[in-house]
Amino acid sequence: MKAYERMKEIELQLAGALRQQLERIPSLEIRSITAEAELQANGSVSAPRPDVLAQVRIHNHEVTLVCEVKDPAYPRQVRQAIDTLSLYMVRSENKALNENMVPLVAASWLSPESREICAEAGMGWLDLAGNCRIAFDGVFIERETAERPKPAARNYRAVFSPKAGRVLRTLLRDPARTWKVTELAEASDVSLGHVSNVRSAVRDREWGTVGEEGLHLTAPDALLDAWRDSYEPVRGKRTSWYSIFHGRQWEDTLREALRRPQTEGHAMLGGLSAAQWLAPYMRGNTTTLYADTSVVPELIEMLKLKPTKSGANVEIIEPNDPAILKERVEIPGGPPVSSPVLTYLDLSQLDDRGREAADYLREKLLKWH
Secondary structure, three states: OOHHHHHHHHHHHHHHHHHHHHOOOOOOEEEEEEEHHHHHHHOOOOOOOOOEEEEEEEOOEEEEEEEEEOOOOOHHHHHHHHHHHHHHHHHOOOHHHHOOEEEEEEEOOOOHHHHHHHHHOOOEEEEOOOOEEEEEOOEEEEEOOOOOOHHHHHHHHHOOOHHHHHHHHHHHHOOOOEEOHHHHHHHHOOOHHHHHHHHHHHHHOOOEEEEOOEEEEOOHHHHHHHHHHHOOOOOEEEEEEEEOOOHHHHHHHHHHHHHOOOOOOOEEEOHHHHHHHHOOOOOOOOEEEEEOHHHHHHHHHHOOEEEOOOOOOEEEEEEOOOHHHHOOEOOOOOOOEOOHHHHHHHHHOOOHHHHHHHHHHHHHHOOOO
16 A cells, blocks of 8 residues: 555544544534545545544534644654644634634554653644543543554564664664764664664654764663663574583683684673673573574583473574674673673563663663763
8 A cells, every 4th residue: 555545544544533532522512524535535625734624512612623644653743743733723714713723643653752742732642542632621531552553563663673773772882973874884784775764763753863964862761761662582593401510610611612713603691691791680590692503503512502491501592683793792701792782672571670680781881861
């Protein structure tokens, strides 16, 4: 489906969603609810108008609800919608009608951040997930839901895809730096087109600004919060092993195995095992290793690993995206470990104690303000 056709379909769906919400008010009479798409289909559009317009009657007077539809509706687009609604109300030819106008920002899905922007601007909102805030003349409808329409959820997570993640980790390594597209593409080892997409996403979500000098992060904490909430564990082959080594012997052998020159690949500690070197908080019962497939046989031999289905004390993850292995951090006198950002994200997916370890690591290594 073309973008234009999809947008018109969303407008029609939102007109229906608005009707469902208004029908919940017994004292309210719905005179009409129309989407611009309907008027265009009938050849009835003669001048710019809101994407969805509802005429209702309550307490013996008329009220007009005007909706500006955005998709996607990231903070930047939501601010554009607010500006459009404000301008429409100012320019409305019918000043008497203008006094009874209720502006709404509408979308397939509005994030909590976007809803907060609407609230700060004194405007209501509506989305297809069931989130809404509509208030006028004693009418107050407010609903929140954790659900997201599948297309919106996919779009929201796209900025955290493996290749996009390379760019984001590069940005978070030095949040104060301003990046040209070519510099960021080279540092992240991705294409110029992919960096451009990430740059647009960072700007639209108001995590950064784009100027003549390039892209500059302005809200690294908000970026990391959003990544944590949408994080999916590293994809790749996962195998469980048991080693007879324990204590100091295990640590010495592990350090030797991971710090040996590896010409064909890389390996490093991950998760709680990495955090123990980056920001010690708690020990895990299992050693987690990220490893390139080419070095796994060598690791198995050096660490004396035996495959097991129960009682494993070692997990090896062979990531589909080898870039995370190139970003490993060298610890003086210790083994190489996953980057602080990746370690934080991995810890955030664990149980309560693991999340406490994540918070501790973030406080120590990922505090930018």
